[in-house]
Amino acid sequence: MIAPPDRIPLPRKFFDRPVLEVAPDLLGRLLVRSTPDGPITVRLTEVEAYDGPNDPGSHAYRGRTPRNEVMFGPPGHVYVYFTYGMWFCMNLVCGPEGRASAVLLRAGEVVEGADLARERRAAARNDRELAKGPARLATALGIDRALNGTDVCATAATPLRILTGTPVVAGRVRSGPRTGVSGDGGVHPWRYWIDDDPTVSPYRAHVPRRRSGSS
């Protein structure tokens, strides 16, 4: 069996580059989640770059902690975090090792295993919403804490892989401020998405939440 040209795993050197190069280059790539019932494959349509300790929006901004430890490790590994008491989101660590830069996978188009994704995403009103948003994408693929640190470049069988897919030409890539990032971290146009793609999540500016019941 020879793999089709769009289903060749991306090598580790793909991720061992500055995060601002890797992030737009991930658009159009295929993220494959292996499950006992079969694969679920997502074509990436929206991502965000986080550039390590120099980036106020990054989880690594204040240094290494138990939670962000994977970000400080080698490129090509998955950083999964838990947020808002309910959701998981996933990142891909970029190079060079120790810089703690990573790409948040924000949205994608389910191109294989939509039936399996629908089971996990019963609230989705249509297939475009299956992976429209970082926590939705993680939910659709069944990503949780157990996947934290997974090597997507491993040669042995892994629960998660990244394949070549069809890279998006520069003219179809758009960029803008990152979603939900506050303060100085919000000024950088480090969110990248495929122009005019219906699976890209709506932009939400950061809004600090006040506690209910007091003023």
Next chain:
DNA sequence: CTAGTGATTCCCT
């Protein structure tokens, strides 16, 4: 379509 709000747990200060 937009805007507002509750849910629910973990992490870090």
Next chain:
DNA sequence: GGGAATCACTAGC
């Protein structure tokens, strides 16, 4: 203790 790289749901236009 405060707030978080979010989502689902509702109301209103």
